Amino acid sequence: MMHDADQTGKSRQFSLSILSGAIAFATAISGTAYAAEIEEVVVTAQKRAENLQDVPIAISAFTGESMKEMGVENLTDLGKFTPGVEMNNDTPLQPTYSIRGIQTGDFTVGSDPAVAVYVDGVYTGRGAGAEVPLADIERVEVLKGPQGTLFGRNATGGAIHIITKKPQADDTAELSLTAGNYGRQSSDLLLNRQLSDNLYGRFTASNNRRDAFADNLAGGFSAGNQDTQTYRASLLWEPSASTEVLWRADYGVMDQGSALRSSIVPSLQALDGGTDVFGDYALDTPTIEDRDSFGTSLTVTSDFENFTLTSITAFRKFDAHLQQDEDGTANPDYMFGSANFDEQEQFSQEFRLNGATDTLKWTVGASYSQEKLEHLTEAYFTSGSLESFAVYEGTKMAYEAQKAQAEAAGIDFPELTQTELEDLAVMQRQYYRDLGLEGIAAASFVYDLMLQSGQVDQLLAAFGAPAGITGNMLNSQAMAMQLLAGFQPWVAGDVPWNENVLNTGDYRSTAVYGDFTWSLTDKMDLTVGARYTYDEKDFTIQTAYQNAIPIALTGGNVPLMDANGNVIGVLPLPALQLPAQPFGMAFYNNGQPMLDSKLNDSWSDISGRIVLDYRWNDDVMTFVSLADGFKAGGFNSLNFGPGVEPSFDQEDVVNLEIGVKSSLFDNRVRLNASVFSYEYNNLQELDLVGSPIPSYNLRNSDAEGTGAEVEVQWAATDNLFIAGNYSYLDTEFTKYGYIEAIGETPADAEEKIGQPRVSTPESKFNVMAEYTIDMASGADVRLRADYNWTDERIGSISDPSRIIDDYQLLNLRAGWNSASDRYAAALWVQNATDEEIAGGYGGTGAAIGASPAWRYMPRTYGADFTVRF
Template identity: 80%
Template sequence: MHDADQNGKIRQFSLSTLSGAIAFATAISGTAYAAEIEEVVVTAQKRAENLQDVPIAISAVTGDNIKAMGVKNLTDLGKSTPGVEMNNDTPLQPTYNIRGIQTSDFTVGSDPAVAVYVDGVYNGRGAGAEVPLADIERVEVLKGPQGTLFGRNATGGAIHIITKKPQADDTTELSVTAGNYGRQSADLLVNRQLSDNLYGRITASNNRRDAFADNLAGGFSAGNQDTQTYRASLLWEPTADTEVLWRADYGVMDQGSALRTSIVPSLQAIDGGTDVFGDYALDTPTIEDRDSFGTSLTVTSDFENFTLTSITAFSKFDSHLQQDEDGTANPDYMFGSANFDEQEQFSQEFRLNGATDRLKWTLGASYAQEKLEHVTDAYFTAGSLESFAVYEGVKAAYENAGLTTTELEDIAVQTRQGMIAGGLEGAAVATFVYDLMVQSGQADQLLAMFGAPDFITASMLDREQMAAQLMAGITPWVMADTPWNESVTNTGDYRSAAIYGDFTWSLTDKMDLTVGARYTADEKDFTIQSAYQNTLPLALTGGDVDVLDPNGNVIGVLPIPAVPAGVIPAQPFGMAFNNNGVADLYQELDDSWSDISGRIVLDYRWNDDVMTYVSLSEGFKAGGFNSFSAAPGIDPSFDQEDVTNFEVGLKSSLFDNRMQLNTAIYSYEYDNLQELDLVGAPIPNYYLRNADAEGQGMEVEVLWAATDNLMLGGNYSLLDTEYTRYEVLTAAGETEDDSRVGQPRVGTPENKFNLMAEYSLDLASGANIVLRGDYNWTDERVGTISDPSRVVEDYQLMNLRAGWNSASDRYSAALWVQNVTDEEIAGGYGGTGAAIGASPAWRYMPRMYGADFTVRF
């Protein structure tokens, strides 16, 4: 595991850094007259409102700020948002974490816990959610359950991306960027007024960057970028009271996937001494491809007493994500994976909004259908199966030794190398296979073939001697690193319907009461088809094997004949077979869930500038299905999850709107949390289980227009999460794991804060210079659920930007640096490679720098 002692850098917030930032801000503030903070309009309550008037914890970032911060996607945005973590190494398997609530499932049997919307349209799959943030009006991050207005799968909150609509003017804008590591990107915007009531807008974006490290094994790169995105929209106003807005987007991604590097010291040494932050050695080509298309039609009509809104949308995407899961180029630890997705979804929402002197109300109904197919392929070798078996043996031998996962993995690698040197290659797989044959009864069938007496069972034979018998076929198979591939196909047909209402009464001139509720009904049809077409080259050396009594005493000898490979039926790991000799599993599953989720909010406006609120809100996420359900004792389905959140908040605009201070304190109970974990015996796999958790925290956001020229900002979040119930699979079935109770949730730092300073200087020529700095410090966090002791160290990030705008505003240019101090930061540990004792880690970007140039026509 990477830590501060290993690289000599202490990843903790330094008071000197904060002092320097404050001194810089004070020095440039001067005594100039202070400006007001610009109003931000949001649609968090399905109607346009001032951010400061909405009794919900919201972080809203405008398109201008997105540019100034150098933000390119939601992962970038998450670093500066309090209470939010979006630490994603790949856009095709993103995880969005709001206040410690997330779902990490990379398959399609479950839904995300944070709902992502683009222009009012829900995006059902994470593989289609991570979109470039070009030509964006704003991004709203709503924290806490949003089950009433945003519906299902918003247990943690909702992220709403709003793109810019066509305008009543003629504008052309071209922006280009160049930077280190071959960074090249360009954004083209064309807006036209086509007639008196028809406007059009087209944007085209591309982003390319080379890998920031070299593959010592050669042949391909990892971590490079290559995306293109195209958007078109038409706004038609047939009457003064009606607006018709059509949008469409098309995106192409064709790049190398995440760069993951082994964190096991002995494996690093075998690969030539690479570490998490140096060059790397991978043997599975990394691929990240996606073609996506979406279109929507929004019709808004104003009537005398209400507004009717209809949103009709269709989208689809095809994606292919292939990764090296072990982070090495060692064939004895070869583990690659590939996920293929095809998804399409249709949605329709009708909404009515109205208002009187004392009542604001919203009524709505929605329907959505999603059809999908997901294929998971796993690529191993016989050598990596041997490594898996060795690792399982090491874990059993050191079960009570108190060693960390990294230490166990390191011992397993050294043990494996010692077995190779000692001519014992294949011994671990042979022992593992024999144990499985005993458990499944196949070993007894094998003995019957050789004429063994009925009273002698395989469990009575000396285990090491029988494993040695099997090595005749298995040893050469392991030494050749024979390919071993597995595949699982899932299909899904999901339907969801809902009706909802939300009402805000003005009880007095200063106090409002909001009550809302939504009824949601979800139905899911799901299939699982697995085919394991591999065979084991079973053969027997031949010779006498001891027969033991229950106390381990030798009571006889059983002669075993020598049998060449191919004569004994070769069955992988005791699974059932069809008539073609292929181990397979096919399941057709269906289930339904329904829920009523609501909210009650009481807000009080003390004066025109200060508002406080108290809220109780609920969120609901439907149950689903495990995409891999071959392990004994695994329930193919899991229950729906529910979150109840209590919150007290403050929103204020102070000093003649020169300062905004917003804060929230909250506590939630999480029932039937859907937790992804690597479980199952004898072969572990990723399964979703239900657990319970709770969380408490607070968030503070401050924005201060210190002078006409200087804007200062900052935010801080405190979060404490823990499991209150956790179940794991054992040989005896489901049981609660008390050791997990009280442990924090994965990926949730306890403390996090950000600082921002932006100084604007007007030149005599009429041009303008803007200097901006952003600083983030994030506390340590648990990196993987399978080992809470594996902690991702705390880190700090600093970004700087210097921009220039011409007097005519026709030209703009900027120089920027991200991760100024070139911090070496691990984004996460673990992953699927942990199953074979080869856990990898992925890293944040090193120092990046470049220049932007924009011209407007």
């Protein structure tokens, strides 16, 4: 649950009693069995196949089998068990990946992600196409820290590389079935065939369905259910002993309800019949999450006498539709829905040369990519939700004014959280309704906008007001009452109010790079790498904010005021009923319409790394590295409000890291650790800002971070395997950009300095234990437990008091494998203790005073069955 800022340091301590007891029991029954070795893990983090322990980069690697046993279905699941990584996503169509606190949370397409996701060596340009089911996966590599040299652009935080399994030289078939609570039904079908002496094929079909885990009290539709199908095919041709041609293709369909977001405002929960973030919900905007995706690639690898040539040609595309209820209620006074439509396609080509001599390993390459996209953002309101927005804005302004007066007088004034202010605004809105003044807040708000844009002066001239009378001389409260006659029925009628922005983009990126590792001595290597990147982007913005409002005056005398607020006379106004008046961007841009924009910009950078590693013996290696990463600038997709810059600068990260990788006690213990510190310049920070109309905009800020990560694996016996990891992360803003033209000031930005980055827990801890029981028949039983504890974190940069509590997760699994390895079965439970865990607070609904939250899955359980032919 959320709590105030004064409780920030009071995290409850994680409890390991359940898991430690299981480990103690497993150790006790393991006897004195001979200790096994830890298997070698081969990764391609440096664009060549190497033992994980030989790579001087902080990497967390997961095999497909280990992810299945952990209950991992997608990258969001994987993030919970990866040190230094957060992937708190409630929807796969708007994912945010954070590595060591480096992320970009933009849900539109004007910017790029800060963590690069690759599938089989192919960069996936948009997050909506990156979150794929992890079925038939060889492994996933999570590279931490800037990877600007070998992986290039948009890897300032790091890179995630998903590697699918290649066709094999055998004939196999495998069928896996899963059933669980909440109607969970999943199946994975795998076929592998040797088609000829040098041609092999592989096909995978995956299906995953699950019902919603709570009920919509408003009826009509569900939220949070799942329904996806994924198909993969690949062909491996070996025309000669030195050449390999690998073709891959995948197609995916998603057709489900989108994320379940429920209100956290107590008064709105009560009005919805007692809803709760961790119980049933009430929504009035249908939730939709649809995506069709397709990708194909051709990888050609040829070995020559002194080098290897690799060519990767790829094409990917997807169409996606995401619709959500942003306010988390079914209350018509707070109706706020959104929809995002995406069409994206990308082409990429990379050529790479790898070579090695006795003292030198080298990689050089060149790449080109082009991405074409179209993104439509729609927002659905009613005139009633605009009244709620106006009441909320007025409540905040009144609170800040009263607080300032009290502090000036030396009087203590209660500090209200954002949720408390939202709750107060709900009660204020009901108070206006009880007084028969529904619509007064919207009338006041619109009148202020008309005054700022000069439209009041135009009306006065049309009425024939005496010369010298201006809108600034009219009593604002009296004028709001004049307008109330038109606004009252309009607000009560909940008239639809829609807004949309259409973006198109054509992005091109070209790069050349080289990376060289010299063996200075038998034990010491020096690696130097650099990449030159040139990005060019064409971008368009087409806005449609032209709704209509009623303008009516009841007529009568309105007080005239001087500059000091003294009444100096009255102005008689006629009763007037005008046709509905356009109400759009002109009100926010000094009376001038906001023109559609066609933008073009380019950015270039040289990023690199220097790494010195020293192998003390065959089992211990230490390294120190200095690396930087680059992410191109971009465009504010909404381009909303006067003074908002259409584009923002590129961001850069410089990371210093010291690490150790070791395999100890005859390779029974693997211990890897690192400490790091980075400077983050011009980070692209998304925030809900603006006055009088708030809007999401990106601005450039600076930040820094320091941290440490430790990963341990222990093959305690032939039967018992234990592993764990811990990460510590301390981040803070060192400069926070502000947009003065839309109401922000340097003082507002100053408040953010020293605050940690959003959604970055200070500490995170994971531990697992797996015990294998060998049966007399040759079969075996595996008992496994995975435990995670994640520290509290800030949920909103706009409101540091909005803290997401720490949480713990316990997953359990008991599996059986037949002696022939033909059959396997397992029982599993995830979130075994049924913890109530909030994944995030706030979001777009905060703009109208109706912040929602989303939760992790409650306890789920089920069974797996696998048969191999």
